[in-house]
Amino acid sequence: MLIQLAEPFQIVSPISSISLLTIPWYFFLLFFCISNYYLCVRLPANRYTALQLLAIHSLAAAITIGLWMLLGWSWARALAELNTYEPSVVYAQSQMINTIIGLLLYGIWVLIHYTYLMAKGDHTENADALAQKLLISNIELQTIKASVHPHFMYNSLNMLANLSIIAPDKIHDKCVQMSEFLRYSVNYSKNELVTIEEELNHVKNYLAIERERFGEGLEVFIEVDNNALGQPAMPLLLFPLIENAIKHGIQSHAGAGFIKISIKQNQNSIDLCVSNSYDPTGNKAQSTKHGLASLKKRLQSYYGPGSRFNAEQTDEVYSVALSLPFLTRATALPQRK
Known part of the structure; x- marks a missing residue:
């Protein structure tokens, strides 16, 4: 089978x-x-x-x-x-x-x-833009508070009262400087970008008021590269640094103090440095640590990772150095769609 x-x-x-x-x-x-x-x-x-x-x-x-x-x-x-x-x-x-x-x-x-x-x-860009707007609003509120803070207004009015007695011819100029300073502080956020020159004029007005108050207790030195004056910058770039120098440096300094502003234009960046005399034994104003922290966040938002923020302190000098890439109105974050 x-x-x-x-x-x-x-x-x-x-x-x-x-x-x-x-x-x-x-x-x-x-x-x-x-x-x-x-x-x-x-x-x-x-x-x-x-x-x-x-x-x-x-x-x-x-x-x-x-x-x-x-x-x-x-x-x-x-x-x-x-x-x-x-x-x-x-x-x-x-x-x-x-x-x-x-x-x-x-x-x-x-x-x-x-x-x-x-x-x-x-x-992501919309989220960044929203975060930027919130930061700007927060800084704007802090700036207005600092500008119209009762102590600031009280000191300024006292200064004007004293000038009315000893130097009435100065009152007009000081009132104009106070007006310009307050106007810029309140209205700066309407501009997406300003210039280095506008920022410098803003802090000059502030320092002129403070110099009248401190008298010989405050010296101001400004070194500026004229080529940098027309460069675009984020609003309120310098004021937090100057306010910090006054509040935590000059006010607590036993003797005469100084503030030095240096602005230089390099090939690929704008370098700014604000230094002030520092007295470690002086009475320090209470710090909320919001001013410089908010500034650093805004620098990151406007300038990106190319920005540099460096703070140094010695026994007698405190300084903050910024290195910022060039900005244009086309690349500024608030204008992105």
Whole structure:
């Protein structure tokens, strides 16, 4: 009696064969397409031209789909070894259409990723802009409080009263300086950018009032590179430094004190330094530590990571040095859309 051996197990259904070939194969295509997100991240749409992006992504698509097609060919050969229904024939007959589908899907995922990145970028910029506005509002409130603080107004009015007796001819100039100082303090936030010269004039008005109050107890030295005067700057850049020097330096100084302002323009930055005499044994005003901390946050928001803030203190001198990249009205954060 002859015993007929069973033939090897075969999948004879073309549909089953096509499914075995395409489902795992297209899963890898999905993986490749999702992975191009990282290429989109490395190639921001706002830094490259459309032609450059098209050329780079076309090359990436050609390489990716070429590898994917090779993977499909290898998978079809592997299935053929398992005696499935002619997978290599199915692969060969659909090679062109699969290549086209692969390229289309790759391109669609590139567009999806760029759409997501642009939406994410807009959300981040809007969040940064909102944070910047909140910081500006906070600083503006603090500035107005400092400007119209009862002690400041009381001291200023006392100074004017004394001048009315000993030097009435100075009253007009001091009133004008107080008016200009208060006007700038209240209205500066309406401007997205000011100039170094405007900032310098603002603190000059403030120092003129304080010098009249302290008399010979305060000396002011200003060194300015004229080339820097027209450079754009964020509003209220210098005032927190000068106010800090008065409040925690000059007021607590037993003898005569000084404030020195240095502004220089270098090739790639504006360098500012405010230093003041410091008496470690003097009576210190209570510090909230908000002024300089808020200034540093605003510097980061306006100037980005290129800004530098460095504070140093010795037994007799306290100084704050700033190094700031050039600003333009096009790159200032508050104007971003």
